[in-house]
Amino acid sequence: MFRELTIGQYYPGDSIIHRLDPRVKLMGALLFIVSVFLASNIFSILVVTAFLIAIIVLCKVPLSFMLKGLRSIVLLLVIAGIFNLFLTPGTVLFQLGFLHITDVGIKNCIFMIIRMTYLIVGTSVMTLTTTPNALTAGLEKSLGFLKKIRIPVHEIAMMMSIALRFIPILVEETDKIMKAQMARGADFESGGVFKRAKSMVPILVPLFVSAFRRANDLALAMEARCYNGGDGRTKMKPLKYNQSDKNAYALEIGFVALTIIANILYNRYVSGLFANMLGV
Amino acid sequence: MSIILDKVSHVYSPGNAYETTALSNVSLKIEDNEFLGIIGHTGSGKSTLIQHMNGLLKPSSGTIYYNGKDTSKKDFPRKELRSKVGMVFQYPEHQLFEPTVFEDVCFGPKNLGLSKEEVDDRVYEALKLVEFPEELISASPFDLSGGQKRRAAIAGVLAMKPDILILDEPTAGLDPKGRDEILGMIDKMHKKTKNTVVLVSHSMEDIARFVDRIIVMNHGKIEYDDTPKGVFNNYKELEQMGLRAPEITYLMNDMLRYGFDVSSDVTTIEEAKKEILKLYGIN
Structure with a gap:
């Protein structure tokens, strides 16, 4: 019965994503989270979606296996969605007793559900493709600088x-x-x-x-x-970047930049267009 | 009280990278009052097989009949099956949890919904069957020695009075004395109460000494299903599967090769003794 637990589980494989340095994947997950929250309109959401789909295809983990992890948060999604839908102030579109649905509420609700789903799926790609040991090794190395302020990074x-x-x-x-x-x-x-x-x-x-x-x-x-x-402890397999890791870093940064550009473009042209059309 | 397995297969984690077939097309009938041994190398499907016998695992395909009734039917009393087919897991002492041995042995019969008197009766009877020292009955199970913990845990299953007793390596991790005592006790109980016993073991000597029939598991299939003599005659094939015949069988085969007129299918020391004495004309 516990075999069903898939959130954060490692899925053995040998894809490009599996072979990346864990630090690249950690940074990738972090930048992905940043992008998901930066993305505030349809343009940037599309950029994030495209990136996510590309990653999912590349990592070769069956989609069904990945989505199984989502099942456990469906309830959370539904509750958060309902709160956003009914409790956001704005222009009222429907009214049912004390409940009202506003335009902003619908937008918030949709964005919230998309964001949460992307967050879970995106970060689970990291844990699905990285063994726990590689992940902690990556964390240890990335956070090594904290040793200078006497945080026992290795022990943690x-x-x-x-x-x-x-x-x-x-x-x-x-x-x-x-x-x-x-x-x-x-x-x-x-x-x-x-x-x-x-x-x-x-x-x-x-x-x-x-x-x-x-x-x-x-x-x-x-x-x-x-x-x-x-x-004085050394590693049997020290972490070393190779060319594909460097490329991946470049791609990750490019992805965040693209999200930001999409945001700017939308704000400059499209949202103004809508405003003009509505005569605001 | 028979159990019949009809073409039973079991697949763990079907449909993802961890998929493993633990049993494939296993058919088997366990007769009444039988002492059955199951051997096989690690990962051959022994544990999966026995967990099907009391409904802890459901087969991926195939059917299991208990007393002629299909156990997969919705209205099948699964709880009754578990009380009638007692299962002693590997290292059963890891399941002890109550503050005293007495209360722990009570757990099974209490779950059967028996009266307090009946529960007490059964607990004392079970502890007596496993020859558990009386002065330790109110001790904490965590203060006992390994062998005593094992006895207490086995008593916990016996107190449910199962018709069929399944033991998964009941002697693992015990010293030779503890091993002989536990097996001797199981054998004595089998002879006295005429219950059915299924014994999983890695010790060929133990298997040869006690059981009437051996099932040899290999890669999730039944390789042999025969009397100990019949099975151990194939010791060369057994070695291919990571198993062996009892040491005494090898000795007798060597003697035969060196020209002594002994039988080759000896599996216990008792038989070997008789054979060797026969050489010298002593019966």
């Missing part, structure tokens, strides 16, 4: 990669414990909220016990191999 990155590494292990463990308790007649599906919460105890107690046991074992194993933090 190590904690992150261990945490990420343990997610599938604990998921599997949960699955196993659940099955073992189900074999003893445990019932997790029926009953009210209170009964269901109580039925989690036979899973949570063994899960915590095993998580602590594993943490202990791992600490011992790390100590046995003389781990003592990041000082």
